[in-house]
Amino acid sequence: MVRCCSRCKRRIYSSRTAIFACGFGFCVALLAYNVLALVKATLRAEHGEQTVATAVSGYYLAGHLMRTYYGMMIPIADDQWHVVQQMSDEQFLRTLQQSAAKMNLAKFRKNKRGPRKPKPKPVYDPKHPHVLTAKSLGVATTP
Numbered sequence: 001m002v003r004c005c006s007r008c009k010r011r012i013y014s015s016r017t018a019i020f021a022c023g024f025g026f027c028v029a030l031l032a033y034n035v036l037a038l039v040k041a042t043l044r045a046e047h048g049e050q051t052v053a054t055a056v057s058g059y060y061l062a063g064h065l066m067r068t069y070y071g072m073m074i075p076i077a078d079d080q081w082h083v084v085q086q087m088s089d090e091q092f093l094r095t096l097q098q099s100a101a102k103m104n105l106a107k108f109r110k111n112k113r114g115p116r117k118p119k120p121k122p123v124y125d126p127k128h129p130h131v132l133t134a135k136s137l138g139v140a141t142t143p
Contacts, residue, residue: 046100
């Protein structure tokens, strides 16, 4: 996304369509980020700041939101969304909080990475000794 916008700024693409595509892509990314931020804020309000910060994975949450959206668009027709459109801000907030309270955070648990394994030391083979590039080229090195 950033690469596309930087190309448009440098005018590598002379087409106006590419510039509009960059702007559209940025707006879609901004909207998706705002939706994710809203869901995370609702989860923090219901389950606590510390729990959400340490246990909830944004990656799994974003994937779930994507799959749920496509799943909801199949059985629910466009004209049935008027209930959500007519909600006041307080009603919408209450609905979000009720949904967050029922949410199973174990589905979105962060994976903790274990300690790194130390890299094994290479075994010295006298038949194939390591030679520095500088030595093989005969370049004098100054200490």
